Amino acid sequence: MFCPKCKAEFREGFQLCSDCEIKLVDRLPNEPPADSEYVEYRELLVTTDPAKIAMIKSLFESEDINYYFHGENLTSMLPTSALTTKLMVQSDQVEDALDILRVLKQPHIID
Numbered sequence: 001m002f003c004p005k006c007k008a009e010f011r012e013g014f015q016l017c018s019d020c021e022i023k024l025v026d027r028l029p030n031e032p033p034a035d036s037e038y039v040e041y042r043e044l045l046v047t048t049d050p051a052k053i054a055m056i057k058s059l060f061e062s063e064d065i066n067y068y069f070h071g072e073n074l075t076s077m078l079p080t081s082a083l084t085t086k087l088m089v090q091s092d093q094v095e096d097a098l099d100i101l102r103v104l105k106q107p108h109i110i111d
């Protein structure tokens with residue numbers, strides 16, 4: 001027997017939850033696993049080019065890609081040559097993101 005409110009489990013024979021004082025049920029309704037909200041991100045590329053980062057941001061935002069740049073702003077004390085930023089994209093949107101990046105590689109858009 002389970003309490004539908006606090007989800008405590010009770011032995012057979014109990015009718016009320018001792019904490020909530022409500023009627024117990026035989027089983028709790030199925031709930032999605034707690035980790036279903038977890039979103040996995042994959043590293044798509046590493047760049048040192050701020051212009052490219054700005055271009056990727058505007059394109060991904062217009063296409064509703066869930067992404068973030070890892071390392072951005074963390075290395076601002078280092079010389080420019082050491083500024084590397086990892087582009088991380090939500091794993092189920094990697095294909096869409098790659099399509100966008102292919103467009104970026106066209107020479108007339110970015111060299």
Ligand SMILES: [Zn+2]
Pocket residue numbers: 003004005006007008017018019020021
């Ligand atoms: Zn309870």
